[in-house]
Amino acid sequence: MAVPRTQPSTQRDLLNLPVIGSFLRWKHARTSMQAVLLAVSALILYDGFWGPQLAPKNLAGVLPWVHWRGLVVLALLIAGNIFCMACPFMLPRRLAKKLLPANRRWPKVIRNKWLALGVLLVFFWAYEAFDLWASPWLTAWVALTYFVAAFAIDGIFRGAAFCKYVCPIGQFHFVHGMVSPLEVKVRQPDLCGSCPTKDCIKGRYAQRPEPDVLRHSRETNAAQDSPSLSALSWSAKSHPHPDPLPQGRGSPPSLGEGIGVPGKSLDATRGNSNSEPGIRHSRASGNPSSAGRVGQEPAPTTSESSHRESKQSSIKEPKQAERDIAIPAGLQLVQTGCELWLFQERKVGNMDCTFCLDCIQACPYDNVGIQLRAPTSEFRKLDQLHSGVGALAQRIDLAALVYVLVFAAFVNAFGMVAPVYALEQWLAGQLGVTSEPVVLGVLFIVGLVALPFVLVTAAAWSSRALSGSRETLAATATRFSFALIPIGFGMWLAHYGFHFLIGALTAIPVTQSFLADFGVILLGAPQWELAAIVPDSWLVPLELLLLELGMLVSLTVGYRIARKQHGSMARAIRALLPWAVIIVLLFFTGAWMMTQPMEMRGIILG
Amino acid sequence: MVRLGLSEITHNARTLVVVLIALSVALVFSACGPRAGETGGLDVTIVSISPEPAAVGDAEITLQIRDMAGNLVSDATIQVEGTMTHAGMQPVIVATEARGNGTYVTEDFRFTMGGDWVIIVRATFANGRTAEQRIDLKGVQGEMDMKSDKGKEGN
Ligand code: SF4
Ligand code: SF4
Ligand SMILES: [Cu+2]
Numbered sequence: 001m002a003v004p005r006t007q008p009s010t011q012r013d014l015l016n017l018p019v020i021g022s023f024l025r026w027k028h029a030r031t032s033m034q035a036v037l038l039a040v041s042a043l044i045l046y047d048g049f050w051g052p053q054l055a056p057k058n059l060a061g062v063l064p065w066v067h068w069r070g071l072v073v074l075a076l077l078i079a080g081n082i083f084c085m086a087c088p089f090m091l092p093r094r095l096a097k098k099l100l101p102a103n104r105r106w107p108k109v110i111r112n113k114w115l116a117l118g119v120l121l122v123f124f125w126a127y128e129a130f131d132l133w134a135s136p137w138l139t140a141w142v143a144l145t146y147f148v149a150a151f152a153i154d155g156i157f158r159g160a161a162f163c164k165y166v167c168p169i170g171q172f173h174f175v176h177g178m179v180s181p182l183e184v185k186v187r188q189p190d191l192c193g194s195c196p197t198k199d200c201i202k203g204r205y206a207q208r209p210e211p212d213v214l215r216h217s218r219e220t221n222a223a224q225d226s227p228s229l230s231a232l233s234w235s236a237k238s239h240p241h242p243d244p245l246p247q248g249r250g251s252p253p254s255l256g257e258g259i260g261v262p263g264k265s266l267d268a269t270r271g272n273s274n275s276e277p278g279i280r281h282s283r284a285s286g287n288p289s290s291a292g293r294v295g296q297e298p299a300p301t302t303s304e305s306s307h308r309e310s311k312q313s314s315i316k317e318p319k320q321a322e323r324d325i326a327i328p329a330g331l332q333l334v335q336t337g338c339e340l341w342l343f344q345e346r347k348v349g350n351m352d353c354t355f356c357l358d359c360i361q362a363c364p365y366d367n368v369g370i371q372l373r374a375p376t377s378e379f380r381k382l383d384q385l386h387s388g389v390g391a392l393a394q395r396i397d398l399a400a401l402v403y404v405l406v407f408a409a410f411v412n413a414f415g416m417v418a419p420v421y422a423l424e425q426w427l428a429g430q431l432g433v434t435s436e437p438v439v440l441g442v443l444f445i446v447g448l449v450a451l452p453f454v455l456v457t458a459a460a461w462s463s464r465a466l467s468g469s470r471e472t473l474a475a476t477a478t479r480f481s482f483a484l485i486p487i488g489f490g491m492w493l494a495h496y497g498f499h500f501l502i503g504a505l506t507a508i509p510v511t512q513s514f515l516a517d518f519g520v521i522l523l524g525a526p527q528w529e530l531a532a533i534v535p536d537s538w539l540v541p542l543e544l545l546l547l548e549l550g551m552l553v554s555l556t557v558g559y560r561i562a563r564k565q566h567g568s569m570a571r572a573i574r575a576l577l578p579w580a581v582i583i584v585l586l587f588f589t590g591a592w593m594m595t596q597p598m599e600m601r602g603i604i605l606g
Numbered sequence: 607m608v609r610l611g612l613s614e615i616t617h618n619a620r621t622l623v624v625v626l627i628a629l630s631v632a633l634v635f636s637a638c639g640p641r642a643g644e645t646g647g648l649d650v651t652i653v654s655i656s657p658e659p660a661a662v663g664d665a666e667i668t669l670q671i672r673d674m675a676g677n678l679v680s681d682a683t684i685q686v687e688g689t690m691t692h693a694g695m696q697p698v699i700v701a702t703e704a705r706g707n708g709t710y711v712t713e714d715f716r717f718t719m720g721g722d723w724v725i726i727v728r729a730t731f732a733n734g735r736t737a738e739q740r741i742d743l744k745g746v747q748g749e750m751d752m753k754s755d756k757g758k759e760g761n
Contacts (some may be wrong), residue, residue, distance in 0.1 A: 054724055054740065055693040066694035134691040134722070268653040330661075418720060418750040503694020528687055597662070599748040600692040601721035 014370035017359070024370065030357050033086035041088045041143060047514060048140020057577020059134035062503070062510045064143070070500020072173070073493045077130055080182035081173045084163070084354035089150040099153030112397040113171060115406060120168040124408050125444045128415050129584045133600075160339035164355050170354065175348035175398075175405055176489045178378045178482070179553070184353055184360070185371045187342075192345035192367065198337075200344040200359040200368060205331040236581070265388065266471035335362045338388070346387035349378035351398075378590060379482055379565070381556045392482065396474055399481035403452045406488030410589055411447040413495040417596035456481075459578035467566055467575035479565065483558035487583050491590050494543035495589055501539065505530035543594050551587040555580055610630050647674060648726045657658035661747035664722050667712040668735065669702070669727060673737075678708030679729065687726040688743075690719070720748020 015021045023029055040063065046059030055061025068083075075082040096102065132138050146167075153162040154539075162169045186192055197204075214525045338344070338359050340352050344367075345351070382393040392398060414420050428439045460477040463469070469476065509526035516526065534542075558579050562572035647656060649672040656666050663689040667686060671679045675731050683706075688698040717723065723743040 033709055053693055054689075056695065056697070056724075058693075061693040065692075066636075131691070418748045421748075422750060440617050445758065499694050502696060506694050528689075529699050554740070597749045599718065599720040599750075600690055601745060 011123070012372035013187070014308045014372075016192060016369075023361070024357065027361060030085060031091075034088055034091050037086050037088035041147075043514070045140050045143055048136040048143070051514070055134050055136055055504065057510060057513060058136035059510055059514055060139045060143075061133070062506050064139055065133050066499050066503040067507060068409060069496040070504070073489075073496045074500070076173065076176045076180050076489070077493060078181070080180040080184075081177045081350060081353065081355040084170055084173050085356065087354070089146050089162075089167075090356075090568050092147055093154045096151045096155030097606055099507075102155055106157050108161075110165060112165070113395075113401045114397050116171045116447070116489060117397070117401050119166060120401070120404065120408075121444065121448060124412060124448065125169050125437075125441060127412075128444075129440045133195075140572040147353050159341060159356070160356075163560065164352055167231055172355070174351050175402055175485060176492070177353070178277075179375045179489055180192040180350060181372055181375045182370050182371050184355060184357075185347070185369060185373075187367050187369050187371075188284040189345065195365065195367075197364065198343070199335070199364055201337040201341070202335050203337040204335040204362045204364065206334045209317040210421055215240045218219050224392055236510060240380075245551065282598045288605055295490075308514045343387040346385065348384055349383050351378075351386060351389045351392065368415055376486075376553060376560075378589055379560060382479060382482060382561065393475070393479045396478050399478035402481040402485060402488075403456060404448050406484045406586070407448050407452045409443065409491035409495070409592070410586065413491060413590070413593050414447075416598055416600055417593050418599040419596060421599065421601070449539060453460045455582055459582055462578040463575045465563070467571045469566065469575060471565075479561060481556060483561055483579055484583065484586075486553035486557060487547070487550040489585050490553075494546045494590065494594065497546065498539055498543055501534045501542070502532045513556075522540070540594055544591060547587060547590045547594070551583055554583045593600055647735075648672075648727065648729055648739040649674060649676070650739045650741060651726065652741060653737075655743075659745075659747060660717060660723075662717050662742060662749055665712075665715050665717055667715055667725065669710045669712075670708050670728070671710060671729065672708060679731070680704060680706055680708055682729040682731045684706045684710045685728045685730075686715065687728065688715065688717065689724050689726065691724060695719075717746050720746055720750075724744070 013021075017026055026032075044060045044063055047058050051058045051060065072083045085496050126132060130138055132142065133386070146169075149161045149166065153166060154160065290534070310508075336358050338353060342353060342359075344359050344363070355370070360370075383391050385391050388397070424439050424443070427442060428434060431439065431442065433439060455476050457473065460473045460480070463480065464471065464473065464476055471479070508530050509528045512522050512526040515522050555576075559572060561574040563569065566572045566575055651672075653668040653670050655668075657663075666716055669684070669686070671682065671684065673679050684702040685706070686700050686702055689695065690697075696718070698716055700712050700715045702712050708739045723746050725741045725743050726738060727741070728736065729739045
């Protein structure tokens with residue numbers, strides 16, 4: 001190909017770092033990280049099901065709730081979505097892609113975050129209602145359910161449907177990844193314009209020898225004038241999406257076109273996104289052979305006509321970059337493109353990106369990197385069309401997810417301080433019930449749904465009234481939801497960071513005791529006194545600092561959002577005011593919790 | 607639409623390897639029995655905890671220890687660990703003083719927070735053998751319970 005490789009990037013790029021860079025470029029980088037976590041998961045499952053049912057003495061009690069949660073938030077803070085990159089659920093899922101058809105389209109009604117939001121709410125509730133933190137056995141069941149769900153869903157549906165539409169952990173990472181300092185991003189945007197293959201989204205194909213069996217049956221079939229097996233076999237085997245109807249076709253942007261222009265982004269033909277409901281698309285238009293399908297679910301030659309072409313084994317060379325690329329028979333997919341349907345050329349930010357590195361591996365020009373960025377830069381692009389996501393400012397489902405995650409940060413932390421028990425007792429008395437799951441169900445509906453709804457509606461209403469904005473209530477609430485991410489993240493960091501800091505070393509004695517049960521004595525008897533890695537006295541100040549930073553960043557982001565929308569400073573401040581009140585209220589709520597005595601029990605009401 | 611046929615699967619050596627790995631993992635799992643974790647071999651009774659009821663702060667736990675044959679054990683070294691049902695908390699690990707007649711009293715034990723505790727008693731016998739028993743101690747009173755209990759009768 002005539003397209004030159006990228007020049008050494010001037011941007012700060014993880015891939016250019018000496019050791020980490022070469023590791024991440026290695027073809028099996030992700031697999032090796034996943035393999036390590038899969039091995040750890042196997043230990044967790046084993047210990048959870050068959051180990052001692054006392055959380056602090058069991059790998060399933062310690063590793064997920066103390067280490068993994070803490071490391072995830074720290075990784076999001078200092079790097080990016082590292083957990084999805086190393087996600088162990090992806091290995092069995094890859095097997096599913098090979099064994100099962102994986103050809104259904106994800107139902108349109110749930111091509112958004114609502115399902116994941118529901119799963120997330122159920123998880124938060126179950127965590128408290130069934131004291132998952134205290135039960136290695138239940139923890140193991142949750143992990144096993146994850147493996148099975150990822151396997152089943154991605155075995156049935158095309159692409160990374162589980163990650164994008166179901167996985168609650170993934171949603172947590174996607175939302176908080178918005179404040180991460182790293183982003184998987186194109187190095188030289190111009191180069192994408194002249195790229196004829198779009199491997200980053202379609203995947204890379206290579207010649208493969210035709211197995212004897214296939215050739216034989218092809219010849220037999222050809223004699224009977226039936227469709228050629230080998231011509232079809234590529235689409236079944238080497239292409240991840242054998243369904244002849246590409247999803248969401250009909251919004252064909254011309255290649256090389258810039259990313260959607262803010263304000264004009266309603267016109268999906270200008271940028272592109274996948275076919276998420278809640279995003280307006282023009283579906284009617286569409287030339288199936290144009291490259292417009294790039295960036296939606298990739299389905300290079302799955303239209304009827306190209307099937308026919310490939311049956312004739314004609315290797316169709318693209319006449320121009322705008323032409324679709326046919327994948328002729330005999331070509332094998334050697335590297336998948338983005339299974340989350342993010343097309344690099346128009347990808348914006350970290351939303352829906354699992355840092356899977358497929359695009360980096362697929363791009364033949366080495367034009368995708370993991371680049372350093374200002375952690376809040378993504379919030380300036382709320383109106384811009386994000387490939388595979390749409391414009392964030394129009395995603396009500398995403399905003400709902402954000403609000404729930406923000407409030408969950410506080411409700412989840414509230415679950416471990418003393419006043420929660422008094423509240424539960426009181427509520428149980430008022431409702432006249434003694435079932436803890438029911439009482440907690442009510443608490444969660446109030447704390448994660450009703451209260452946010454009332455607060456947000458009130459804030460959106462006053463923001464509009466104060467600024468004279470003509471945007472609808474829902475649009476205002478959606479736009480400003482993103483301003484709350486940093487304070488929510490600050491609270492998650494404070495909480496999960498706290499558990500990690502006071503409990504990081506507990507992994508040592510638990511591993512010692514695990515090994516000892518198999519006759520391996522490592523460094524003597526388990527040193528149960530090992531726990532914290534920082535002095536106790538640091539914890540509250542550190543937590544407050546994180547929450548404070550969250551508040552400040554939230555206020556800044558909120559101001560920028562308002563300023564961008566309203567132009568004048570005075571109007572922007574008026575528009576921000578109600579949201580600032582919520583942000584500050586959240587800060588004081590969090591700070592109050594941090595000074596409450598901690599208490600952990602599965603309560604018995606009555 | 608062509609689905610993946612069996613012949614295609616078997617042709618893909620990589621897939622086979624993955625299937626084999628998955629199967630062997632499953633095998634290892636089903637072969638393993640439960641791991642011991644709880645060593646047993648000890649019969650511990652908590653005679654008293656003062657102050658009563660157990661609450662955040664310094665506490666003294668009096669234990670009576672028998673072996674599995676029911677004989678009082680008076681010559682063992684007994685360590686007491688207090689831990690939460692939540693992982694990742696700093697456990698409280700203290701030595702005990704033998705008071706004869708199988709009775710041991712903790713030294714400098716402290717409940718660091720309210721909630722559900724687990725008391726783990728570890729014995730090292732004169733012959734070097736070790737044994738362990740766990741006792742649930744639910745509802746150690748936190749600061750809030752203690753406040754609200756003032757003026758109420760103790761329960
Ligand atoms: S989104 Fe995908 S990669 Fe991320 S945690 Fe979920 S299953 Fe794993
Ligand atoms: S392939 Fe998609 S999900 Fe994976 S790193 Fe690239 S953009 Fe992110
Ligand atoms: Cu907690």
